[in-house]
Amino acid sequence: MSRIKIKNFGPIKEGYLENDGWIDVKKVTVFIGNQGSGKSTVAKLISTLSWLEKDMTRGLSTLENVNTFKRFQRLLRYQRIDHYLKKESEIEFQGKALNFNFNDGRLSISWVLSSDYILPKIMYVPAERNFLAVVDRPDKLRSLPLPLFTFLDEYDGARNLYASGITIPLGNIRFEYDKQNKLAHITDKNNSYKLRLSEAASGFQSTVPLYLVTKYLAESLGKEKDAGIKELSLEEQRKQDKIKAKIKNDRKISAEQREMRIKLLDALPSAFINIVEEPEQNLFPSSQKMVLESLLENNNKSIASRLILTTHSPYLINYLSLAIEAGKLKEKVKSDDLRSKLGDIVPLMSTINVEDLVIYELNEKNGKIELLGNYKGLPSDENFLNKGLAESNDMFSQLLDIEDLCQ
Numbered sequence: 001m002s003r004i005k006i007k008n009f010g011p012i013k014e015g016y017l018e019n020d021g022w023i024d025v026k027k028v029t030v031f032i033g034n035q036g037s038g039k040s041t042v043a044k045l046i047s048t049l050s051w052l053e054k055d056m057t058r059g060l061s062t063l064e065n066v067n068t069f070k071r072f073q074r075l076l077r078y079q080r081i082d083h084y085l086k087k088e089s090e091i092e093f094q095g096k097a098l099n100f101n102f103n104d105g106r107l108s109i110s111w112v113l114s115s116d117y118i119l120p121k122i123m124y125v126p127a128e129r130n131f132l133a134v135v136d137r138p139d140k141l142r143s144l145p146l147p148l149f150t151f152l153d154e155y156d157g158a159r160n161l162y163a164s165g166i167t168i169p170l171g172n173i174r175f176e177y178d179k180q181n182k183l184a185h186i187t188d189k190n191n192s193y194k195l196r197l198s199e200a201a202s203g204f205q206s207t208v209p210l211y212l213v214t215k216y217l218a219e220s221l222g223k224e225k226d227a228g229i230k231e232l233s234l235e236e237q238r239k240q241d242k243i244k245a246k247i248k249n250d251r252k253i254s255a256e257q258r259e260m261r262i263k264l265l266d267a268l269p270s271a272f273i274n275i276v277e278e279p280e281q282n283l284f285p286s287s288q289k290m291v292l293e294s295l296l297e298n299n300n301k302s303i304a305s306r307l308i309l310t311t312h313s314p315y316l317i318n319y320l321s322l323a324i325e326a327g328k329l330k331e332k333v334k335s336d337d338l339r340s341k342l343g344d345i346v347p348l349m350s351t352i353n354v355e356d357l358v359i360y361e362l363n364e365k366n367g368k369i370e371l372l373g374n375y376k377g378l379p380s381d382e383n384f385l386n387k388g389l390a391e392s393n394d395m396f397s398q399l400l401d402i403e404d405l406c407q
Contacts, residue, residue, distance in 0.1 A: 001026060004046055005092040006369075010084030011038035013367025016360070022094075023369065026358045028299065030309045030320070032372070033362030039310035040127075040277055042362070042369075044079040046308060047124045047275050049093040049100055054120060056109070057097045058265050059243040063109050072107045078146050079124070113257045118304040121217050121269040125151060125210055127277040133197045133205035136183055155209050158216035159184060168204070168211055169290040170283075175208055184208070202282040207291055214274055218298035218305070222270045240265065271304035280313035289319045293350040296323060300349055320357060327351035 005021040006012045016023050025046060031039040052075065055061040066072050069087070076082040087105040096117035099110045126147050132138040138152055163177035172189040175197075184197035186204055197208060247261050279295060280288040299307040309316070326346035333339050342348065359372035 002046075002050065002093065002095045004042070004049070004094075005090070006042060006045065007090040008086060009045070009089045009091060010041050010081065011036055011362075011364060011367055012041060012369065015367070016369040016371070018371060023360060024358055025306060025308065027305075027356035028296070028307045028309075028320070028352055028358075030311060030317075030357070030359040031362060032311055032317070032359065034364045037362035037364035038367070038369075039362055041081055041084065042360075043275050043277070043308055043310050044081050044124070045076075045091065045093075047122060047273075048076060048079055048081075049091075050095070050120065050273055051122050052100070053093075053095045053098045054122065057113065057117070057261055058119075059247050059261060067107050067109065069105045069107075072102060080145065111253050111257060113253065113260055115260065117260070117264075118271045119264050119267045119269050120271040120273045120304070120306075121221065122273045123151070123154060123213065123217055123275065125213065125274070125276040127281060129155075129209045130202060130206040130281065132209055133184065133200075136196060136198050139182070151209070151213065154213045154217060158212035161216060162212060166212070166215075168208055169294045170204065170207055170287050173204065175212065203284070203287060206281040207283065207287075210276065210279065211291070211294055214276075214295060214298050217274070218272050218301050220269075221272060221302055221305075222268050271302055271306070272299070273306045273308070274299065275308040277310050278312065279309060280311060280316055285315045288313055288315050292316055292319050293323075293347050296350040296352065297347060300351075317359065320352065320359075322346050323350060323352040324354050324357060327353050 002025045003022045004025065005015065005023065007015045007021070015021055023042070031042055033039050052061060052066065056063075066075050069085070073082045073085045076085055085102075089102060091100070091102040093100040095112070097111070097113045099112055101108045101110075124147050126145070128145070128148055129151060131148070132152055132155060135141065139156065144152065159177045160179060162175065163179050165174050165176045167173070167189075168175050168186070174187050174189065176185045176187065176194075177183070178185065185194050186197055186200050186208070187194045197205060244262050244265060247258055247265075250258060253261075274295070276295065279291050283291060295307055295309075299305050311317075323346055326342060326348075329342055330339075330348055330351050333342055339348065361370050361372050362368075363370070
């Protein structure tokens, strides 16, 4: 498990005040909060530093590339959060391979590489993903934000792999892809209609890219045909040999750590860090549940994988409670009949262990981060999402009081 500490970075001011400021990144980590509270900011920092940890461990980046203020700021530009970095910003990240500490305008890096570090595939799924489904040929688009361009690259691989057809977890809708003309379609289970994805409802345009890329990357772990791994050219092989030689001569780390780094240079990813902005985007509540279940199922395919979500949806918090309760019952239920009934409510591959979930609530007014409490292991309904629902009920009650006074 990695963890991060953030202060004075964009909308994050005091940050998290408990646990000495450390935000734990667990098997499932969720950030909730109003617009501008910093949910995506935290998620993007986790993504950036997890990627840097991976890249430095494999010798593809060095301390000299990022240790000054301007160099670290340039690294943050990929996620368009570079303008948040100030001299007074404080950012710490503790991983399984490296620790990063930005303080007093400078980034320091220390090695902690342990044998339980697992090479991850890291994917940031931006909220703008539906833009790739609105147009028929997203590959022709220019000036895409870099995270969206990276996502498009994986989406293209997923579309080609599942071109013959795959069921999307929204009312048994099927996705098909015409490779020759590079056109994506959806059709119902009876094949009674066929629509270009660019002409479909916005919920499909948001969900199809998310579902395909998540499934594609989760199922590629440890496989030689992983989309992110291509056969090395002679020039690339020479470059890798130089990196190996440099690692072998690095006396800042132990001989054991040098050996681990060289092995990781040739290793295939065996964990998937899936960072998803607003999985509920444009979806009816029951559809939100189906999408969440598919994300959890793919996250559960590897014990080392992580799912990080930012959300505005109170329904997702409630569905996470269902997933936790189902996880408890899954261990108790013995009969096939009861397991079948349980699976009808929450798919057994989509359950969560209570200790594997953490939810943080961000406040846009004071820049603080709080841990969402729980009751008997379930996420508390005392959060701003449910408070919004309660406030609307109170307002309706006030309207009824006014109506009574009019009579």
